[in-house]
Amino acid sequence: MLADALGATRTRSTSAGAELTAARDRLARVRRAAAAVPERVGAQRDRRLAEIDTRHAARLADLARRAADAARREAPGAASAGWDGWAPTPAGRGETPGSVRVGTVHIDGAEPVPALVPLLDAGHVHLAGGDPQGYATVVPALLLRSVGRADPGAVRLFGYDPEHLGGGLAGFAPLGTAGLLTFVGPGGLGRLLDDLVEQVRRINETVLAGEYRTLRELAAATGRRPEPWRVAVLLGGDELSRHERGQLDRVVRTGAACGVHLVVRGIELPDDPTVTRVLVGPGQARVGDLAVTLDDAPPAALVTDTCRGIASRVNAGPAPTPFADLLPPADRMWREDSAGGLTAPIGEGPHGRPVLLTLGDYPPHALIGGPSGTGKTNLIFAWIGALAARYSPAELEFYLLDFKEGVSFARFAQGRRDPSWLPHMRLVGINVNTDREFGLALLRFLAEELRRRADAAKKHEVTKLAELRAVDPTGHWPRIVAVVDEFQALLAGRDVVAREAADLLEDLARRGRSQGIHLVLASQDVRGIEALWGRPALVAQFTLRIALPKALRILAERNDAAQSLPRHHAVINAESGLVEGNQVARIPSASDWESWSDLQHRLWRMRPQDAAPARLFDGDAVPRLADAPDFRGLNPPEEGVPRSPVALLGEIIDVQARSAVLRLPRAPGRNLAVIGTRVDEACAVLDAAARSLARQHRPGEARFSIACLDPDADPAARELYADLADDASWYDEETLPELMAEVGDSLGSPGVPSVPHYLLLYAVDAAAGQLAARAGRRTGLEQLRRILHDGPERRTHVLGWWRGVARMRVDLGGAGARTDQIGAWVALDVQGAELGSSLYPGTGGPDWYPRPWRGLFFDRAVHRTGQVIIPYGPTR
Numbered sequence: 001m002l003a004d005a006l007g008a009t010r011t012r013s014t015s016a017g018a019e020l021t022a023a024r025d026r027l028a029r030v031r032r033a034a035a036a037v038p039e040r041v042g043a044q045r046d047r048r049l050a051e052i053d054t055r056h057a058a059r060l061a062d063l064a065r066r067a068a069d070a071a072r073r074e075a076p077g078a079a080s081a082g083w084d085g086w087a088p089t090p091a092g093r094g095e096t097p098g099s100v101r102v103g104t105v106h107i108d109g110a111e112p113v114p115a116l117v118p119l120l121d122a123g124h125v126h127l128a129g130g131d132p133q134g135y136a137t138v139v140p141a142l143l144l145r146s147v148g149r150a151d152p153g154a155v156r157l158f159g160y161d162p163e164h165l166g167g168g169l170a171g172f173a174p175l176g177t178a179g180l181l182t183f184v185g186p187g188g189l190g191r192l193l194d195d196l197v198e199q200v201r202r203i204n205e206t207v208l209a210g211e212y213r214t215l216r217e218l219a220a221a222t223g224r225r226p227e228p229w230r231v232a233v234l235l236g237g238d239e240l241s242r243h244e245r246g247q248l249d250r251v252v253r254t255g256a257a258c259g260v261h262l263v264v265r266g267i268e269l270p271d272d273p274t275v276t277r278v279l280v281g282p283g284q285a286r287v288g289d290l291a292v293t294l295d296d297a298p299p300a301a302l303v304t305d306t307c308r309g310i311a312s313r314v315n316a317g318p319a320p321t322p323f324a325d326l327l328p329p330a331d332r333m334w335r336e337d338s339a340g341g342l343t344a345p346i347g348e349g350p351h352g353r354p355v356l357l358t359l360g361d362y363p364p365h366a367l368i369g370g371p372s373g374t375g376k377t378n379l380i381f382a383w384i385g386a387l388a389a390r391y392s393p394a395e396l397e398f399y400l401l402d403f404k405e406g407v408s409f410a411r412f413a414q415g416r417r418d419p420s421w422l423p424h425m426r427l428v429g430i431n432v433n434t435d436r437e438f439g440l441a442l443l444r445f446l447a448e449e450l451r452r453r454a455d456a457a458k459k460h461e462v463t464k465l466a467e468l469r470a471v472d473p474t475g476h477w478p479r480i481v482a483v484v485d486e487f488q489a490l491l492a493g494r495d496v497v498a499r500e501a502a503d504l505l506e507d508l509a510r511r512g513r514s515q516g517i518h519l520v521l522a523s524q525d526v527r528g529i530e531a532l533w534g535r536p537a538l539v540a541q542f543t544l545r546i547a548l549p550k551a552l553r554i555l556a557e558r559n560d561a562a563q564s565l566p567r568h569h570a571v572i573n574a575e576s577g578l579v580e581g582n583q584v585a586r587i588p589s590a591s592d593w594e595s596w597s598d599l600q601h602r603l604w605r606m607r608p609q610d611a612a613p614a615r616l617f618d619g620d621a622v623p624r625l626a627d628a629p630d631f632r633g634l635n636p637p638e639e640g641v642p643r644s645p646v647a648l649l650g651e652i653i654d655v656q657a658r659s660a661v662l663r664l665p666r667a668p669g670r671n672l673a674v675i676g677t678r679v680d681e682a683c684a685v686l687d688a689a690a691r692s693l694a695r696q697h698r699p700g701e702a703r704f705s706i707a708c709l710d711p712d713a714d715p716a717a718r719e720l721y722a723d724l725a726d727d728a729s730w731y732d733e734e735t736l737p738e739l740m741a742e743v744g745d746s747l748g749s750p751g752v753p754s755v756p757h758y759l760l761l762y763a764v765d766a767a768a769g770q771l772a773a774r775a776g777r778r779t780g781l782e783q784l785r786r787i788l789h790d791g792p793e794r795r796t797h798v799l800g801w802w803r804g805v806a807r808m809r810v811d812l813g814g815a816g817a818r819t820d821q822i823g824a825w826v827a828l829d830v831q832g833a834e835l836g837s838s839l840y841p842g843t844g845g846p847d848w849y850p851r852p853w854r855g856l857f858f859d860r861a862v863h864r865t866g867q868v869i870i871p872y873g874p875t876r
């Protein structure tokens with residue numbers, strides 16, 4: 001039993017020993033494992049921490065980069081650029097200048113972020129901290145950057161520095177010369193604050209006027225900035241009085257909306273969201289909660305140079321408002337209806353509101369005055385542009401006449417370099433200074449249009465244009481604006497032209513109002529106005545007066561507003577010039593090439609498909625026969641259809657480019673005499689006559705006999721001879737008597753020649769000697785008289801050039817001889833008085849003052865008075 005027990009015990013002991021060993025092993029393993037755990041976890045934790053760090057740094061860098069980007073957008077150009085190469089970069093119109101940079105915020109491992117301080121259109125800056133160097137860095141940086149972000153003159157500074165802290169304001173002194181920096185002496189703070197509060201009140205009431213909450217909103221909506229920013233820099237001083245404290249609080253609360261801002265040191269500002277607090281230390285500052293490393297101060301020379309530049313720009317006069325301000329937005333072009341009148345802005349009034357010009361029933365007509373160079377031409381451009389952009393050519397037409405020398409208005413018509421024209425422009429007359437007839441033609445044309453409108457109104461039983469348009473909606477009844485620059489030229493002189501012009505003007509002024517015909521007369525010359533003054537009934541119709549600086553007699557007698565006008569401004573007065581009607585407007589520059597072309601091209605592209613270019617009459621240009629519509633329209637008659645030929649002599653001075661026409665039917669007197677010593681003009685008239693006649697005959701169906709007795713005329717006559725080819729024959733001094741004898745004698749034989757015969761006799765008076773001799777049964781002169789007398793009925797017409805009235809009379813048979821065989825004549829350098837008696841109806845002859853390249857054409861069969869013509873220029 002014991003042995004058994006021993007054996008069993010041993011076995012238990014052995015297995016217990018084995019268990020023990022196993023347990024120890026386990027323990028050792030567990031101990032080993034336990035020892036490894038913290039090591040692993042720590043590594044993992046470290047790994048995670050490192051990951052988080054990297055992510056954080058990347059995010060920080062990303063945020064810093066985005067903040068820096070945003071800052072650069074918020075403060076572009078002059079608002080943040082480094083001082084090296086710094087220059088003003090004014091914000092665009094309607095844009096806000098944004099915040100300005102004073103330093104940088106540094107974040108470890110990220111790019112530095114510009115530290116911005118909002119000022120213009122945003123709020124106020126309060127500076128604290130005791131470091132004078134810091135102030136001298138921050139204040140000029142703030143101010144220079146702000147000034148550089150606005151148009152020259154758009155920021156006004158007020159300095160209050162009773163303790164002479166300086167604060168960096170000194171460099172801005174040059175602004176004072178342009179009234180852009182005002183220092184307020186000790187004791188002046190109250191007044192300055194009162195004034196700022198008053199500005200805020202005024203701007204709220206009259207500029208924002210309940211329509212906008214802030215100037216910034218107004219600028220964004222209209223693109224205009226009617227008020228400057230006002231920045232008061234207040235540097236220390238005594239304790240504020242209660243009143244001053246109250247005013248300062250008011251400015252803090254309400255100033256920013258009206259562009260009134262404070263930069264303050266040493267005076268407490270109330271807590272307000274618009275106040276940015278800057279704590280200034282040496283080279284460092286806290287802006288709000290941010291630690292900022294301050295930028296260097298702007299170099300002193302940069303500050304003074306910039307301020308000097310701005311002051312000189314401002315002293316040079318206000319920058320004109322851009323022309324674009326007068327134009328409607330692109331989608332509103334040509335949308336206005338002119339039935340009731342024509343209204344358009346002409347410039348900006350004192351509070352930035354547009355000043356409007358109206359033409360309609362009242363006021364119907366305008367008078368513009370101002371000495372040379374004050375901007376009349378520019379004003380006319382501005383007005384025409386503002387109207388043309390609003391009213392389509394179906395609503396408005398322009399006629400424009402410029403009596404002074406110059407071509408600026410030629411731009412309205414199609415040119416060689418610029419194919420565009422103003423679609424509303426029907427007629428442009430330039431260089432018409434000596435061609436008052438052209439002015440007269442325009443007035444006659446308008447008078448005719450007035451009659452047409454009045455007739456139509458009568459037919460529809462209405463009286464006014466608006467009513468006529470209502471009852472005849474498909475009719476073409478645009479309002480017509482006729483502009484005459486330097487109109488006094490038209491009324492100068494006491495002759496028929498001046499009298500008729502004044503009568504027509506008076507009629508148009510009186511009755512044009514209701515028919516939508518408006519006159520705009522401009523003059524630089526007091527005498528111009530005085531020419532009208534003699535006709536009070538005429539002047540009374542011009543109720544709209546526009547006076548440019550220093551204009552005399554445009555406004556009423558005791559209204560001298562024009563005398564103190566700054567450059568590029570005008571007094572607009574729709575009350576016949578009475579003081580109550582004065583409105584001052586700043587006129588934008590419209591006549592410079594770029595502004596005008598841009599608009600004209602835009603309108604030109606909008607023109608109706610069938611729009612024809614404006615007719616351009618240039619008094620300095622010589623028309624060409626080949627271009628004349630009447631010449632192009634000529635052709636031989638159809639077989640068997642009789643038609644009396646016509647000779648074109650030159651261009652009539654008229655609204656349309658028409659030719660002066662001489663009919664040559666088979667009737668007595670149908671001859672032409674060109675009278676005067678001017679070779680080129682005489683040749684031009686005969687040449688045009690011959691070429692136009694030739695165009696109406698087929699080859700071989702007309703005979704042209706050319707005789708030239710003036711060597712100077714020889715080249716021209718020979719050229720004609722060559723061009724008429726087989727239909728022409730050439731005669732000279734020797735052979736002319738033969739021609740006279742042949743033609744004269746043939747007139748005695750019965751029957752009518754089958755082809756017409758035109759005798760072109762150049763300087764025929766030079767042949768008097770040769771013609772005095774007998775040629776056949778008669779002398780040459782007798783033959784000539786016979787041809788003149790009997791020829792036309794037998795299709796034989798003389799187109800002769802005599803170099804003087806007396807010489808012609810001799811050829812016709814002496815001083816007392818009849819002249820009725822000369823049915824028509826063109827006088828060149830011949831005084832009107834010489835043409836009296838038998839050549840012209842009435843006594844004393846026509847009102848004709850010879851002038852280069854003009855002739856007076858009179859055809860007794862059709863004319864009551866002479867007609868001024870422009871000979872056509874050389875053909876080749």
Ligand SMILES: Nc1ncnc2c1ncn2[C@@H]1O[C@H](COP(=O)(O)OP(=O)(O)OP(=O)(O)O)[C@@H](O)[C@H]1O
Nearest residue numbers: 320371372373374375376377378524568587588589
């Ligand atoms: N509002 C303006 N803004 C900018 N420049 C202007 C303005 N008005 C006129 N000017 C400029 O002044 C100059 C003279 O103007 P303009 O030719 O219109 O004067 P004017 O009175 O018609 O003179 P004149 O009778 O001698 O022709 C021009 O160079 C013109 O561009």
